[in-house]
Amino acid sequence: MNNTTLKKVWRFIDTPYDTLMDCDAYYSGDPNASLALCITSSMVGAISIYILPFICIFGIITNIYIGYVFLYEFKKLSRQSIYMSLICWSDSITILFLGILWMIPAKGLPFASEGRIYYFIIYESVELCRFYRGIYSLTSTLASNLLLLTSIDRCLCIYYPLKYRTIPVYYAWYLIGGVSFISFLCVLPVIILVDFHDIGTFTTCWLHESQAFLQIFIILFNNAGFIQTIVILVLNIIFMIKMRKTFTKERLADPQSIESKEWSASVILFILSTTLLLFSLPQCAAYLAAFFFPSVMEKSQSEQSVRLAYNIADIAWQCIFAQNASAIFVCWQRMQEFRQVFYRLFLKGPLQPLRKYVNEAQSTTH
Structure with a gap:
């Protein structure tokens, strides 16, 4: 049997x-085959097996490292550094669950093995499916909401410095607790309502198709946090315009000044939110299209359109993983203290024996 029949x-x-199966159908001359489906499904499979493992491993390690540096290694702990550490750790969990536990075994391995090797975690049991979907929904939503909290906090500090800059650092944990609770409430319906449901002749583990409002809410506010990302981008643009008007160019150019550090942090947030928006926009549009296509198109047309939309959403997720993994390069480029901490930890760790040997050799020479 060919792959279409096995499906x-x-x-x-x-x-x-x-x-x-899309490329099998296209190259076998099937008149209903789609070249766009062939290309996008092959991209999903090839990226998932040949590129995504490296992105995921690198992204998990570097995000854990960045979170550690922000929380434990900076000379002065700030509310923003606490937020960023939690964001990085949330991103690493999202990469683990969506990238390592889903895309690689469910998309990459079947592509490389011609469908012989695969693993679908969400179909093991309803309980495991609820746990899996609940965790990645929570961590992705939490990261978006914490990034929004960071932007709001920074705007309040620059517009009302006397009132908000004096707030104790430990208040950040109260705010994080509140945001975490709100994020949990946002994904609680997923944890409770996800179940095995029949769609035509197939079974899926997701919300029932009648729960339309909830599915649209998840598309807009969960996943990559499309709505939050738009608000974050607007807030950061407002914040950066205010900083340009308030601080002198000399103070912004001085790497040791508070203004320069604030500006660098703002640039980081601007870059992260802009790139995230570039990928979350097609993802959100694809999920909405996949949701509405069956109700506005004939079944024969909607099936291909829905699959194409989900392929685009999967590619968008892969781009988001790459964006998360690249955060360390943005921090390296924009933050002098981050580079200093890296040098200190690196020389204190893996290169410590070499450093000791060099020092002993120099002392012997003298």
């Missing part, structure tokens, strides 16, 4: 042949 006898809506 039809598969029980679940996600199959080992999703990244293979």
